[in-house]
Structures are given as C-alpha cells and as structure tokens.
Amino acid sequence: xxxxxxxxxxxxxxxxxxxxxxxxxxxxxxxxxxxxxxxxxxxxxxxxxxxxxxxxxxxxxxxxxxxxxxxxxxxxxxxxxxxxxxxxxxxxxxxxxxxxxxxxxxxxxxxxxxxxxxxxxxxxxxxxxxxxxxxxxxxxxxxxxxxxxxxxxxxxxxxxxxxxxxxxxxxxxxxxxxxxxxxxxxxxxxxxxxxxxxxxxxxxxxxxxxxxxxxxxxxxxxxxxxxxxxxxxxxxxxx
Numbered sequence: 001x002x003x004x005x006x007x008x009x010x011x012x013x014x015x016x017x018x019x020x021x022x023x024x025x026x027x028x029x030x031x032x033x034x035x036x037x038x039x040x041x042x043x044x045x046x047x048x049x050x051x052x053x054x055x056x057x058x059x060x061x062x063x064x065x066x067x068x069x070x071x072x073x074x075x076x077x078x079x080x081x082x083x084x085x086x087x088x089x090x091x092x093x094x095x096x097x098x099x100x101x102x103x104x105x106x107x108x109x110x111x112x113x114x115x116x117x118x119x120x121x122x123x124x125x126x127x128x129x130x131x132x133x134x135x136x137x138x139x140x141x142x143x144x145x146x147x148x149x150x151x152x153x154x155x156x157x158x159x160x161x162x163x164x165x166x167x168x169x170x171x172x173x174x175x176x177x178x179x180x181x182x183x184x185x186x187x188x189x190x191x192x193x194x195x196x197x198x199x200x201x202x203x204x205x206x207x208x209x210x211x212x213x214x215x216x217x218x219x220x221x222x223x224x225x226x227x228x229x230x231x232x233x234x235x236x237x238x239x
Contacts, residue, residue, distance in 0.1 A: 091115065199216065
C-alpha cells in the first residue's frame with residue numbers, strides 16, 4: 001500500500017490485529033528486513049512496516065533530509081494510517097529516527113537494534129584526513145566530492161546524490177539529548193561484534209536513558225536477525 005506523506009509516495013504494509021507495533025528499517029534496507037519480526041507478532045499485534053523515503057518502493061526526497069525531517073514524516077505517517085501509542089522497534093538508522101520520534105510522541109515501549117546514537121570521537125583513518133584537508137583547499141572541493149566515491153562508506157557509495165547528502169546529515173547528528181527525554185521502557189539489543197554501532201555506544205546509551213536495559217547477543221550489526229528465535233523470545237517477555 002502507498003500513502004502520500006510530505007508530498008512523497010510512501011510504501012508500507014499493515015497487518016494483524018491488536019496494539020500497534022511500528023517497525024523501522026535501517027539505512028539502505030526496506031520492509032523485508034523488518035518483516036521477520038512483524039510476522040512473529042502479528043497474531044496478537046497490528047504490525048506496520050514502511051519503506052522510508054529514499055528506500056524500497058517509497059519515493060526519494062527532493063532535497064537532502066536529516067533525522068528531524070524523517071521524524072516529522074513519521075509523525076504524519078502515523079496519523080495518516082491511524083497508529084496510536086505504538087511499540088516502536090528500530091534497527092540502525094531506523095532506531096535513530098525512533099529515538100527522535102519517541103522523544104516527543106506518545107509510545108508504549110521502545111526497542112532499538114544496533115542503533116548508533118552517541119558520537120564517540122574516534123581516531124580518523126588517513127584517507128578521511130586527506131579528504132577533509134582537500135575540501136578546505138581553494139578549488140579542490142569538487143575533488144573532495146569525487147574522492148568520497150572511492151574512500152567513503154559502502155552505504156555512501158551505493159546512494160544517489162540526494163541520499164548521499166542525506167546520509168552525511170544523518171550520521172553526523174548526536175541524538176543524546178533526545179534519548180535522555182524518553183521515559184518509556186526501552187530495550188537495547190546489540191550484537192557483540194557490531195562494528196557499525198559498537199557496544200561501547202550501546203553501554204553509554206543505556207546509562208543516559210531514563211529506563212533502558214542492554215542485552216548483548218552473539219553476532220554483528222544484524223544480530224536481531226541472526227538470533228531471531230532468541231530475540232522473539234526476549235520481546236515476548238518485554239512487550
């Protein structure tokens with residue numbers, strides 16, 4: 001199904017009956033990445049999964065977006081499809097949007113899977129230092145943009161020009177202040193070997209949130225899928 005939000009066609013699925021669960025996928029992903037979770041809870045919850053604008057079958061934004069704009073879109077979407085006080089589950093980028101959304105909207109509970117939120121300063125690799133230096137030199141800004149295609153992240157290389165700009169906006173925002181505002185029970189489920197959202201960030205997030213608990217599972221950035229039966233068992237006890 002599709003609905004018009006912020007002038008864009010947004011693709012979504014809604015199925016099951018009961019209290020609302022809202023599932024939010026990660027960067028470069030789509031509905032399919034969250035459906036294994038939804039399918040395990042549709043017998044007693046109403047499941048809603050959307051393709052964020054720029055992903056799956058949803059229309060791409062006309063300009064670069066940031067977390068605030070995705071959150072605003074999600075607020076309009078929730079109203080349009082009749083979702084009330086949902087249990088929100090987000091993976092990675094979807095978890096970042098979930099944090100901003102949950103900080104100012106009524107939710108039941110929040111579950112975050114490998115969702116980077118706090119920017120911990122790390123030593124930059126030489127390639128990135130070179131890129132940053134190039135962008136400061138007169139006449140070389142365009143060369144810096146050219147080099148990004150070759151030394152940037154996998155997600156950056158795969159994105160369209162608009163979504164590349166959006167990715168930069170998304171990953172550079174520290175959401176700590178919003179995470180602190182969330183009072184609802186929050187469960188953090190992380191992979192022990194997650195290199196995209198390190199466990200150190202998860203532990204810090206657990207400290208700053210009002211009511212959060214961290215569960216570490218064997219696996220990577222996709223530990224919620226790699227340990228799906230265990231995750232379903234954990235969530236059944238939490239929600």
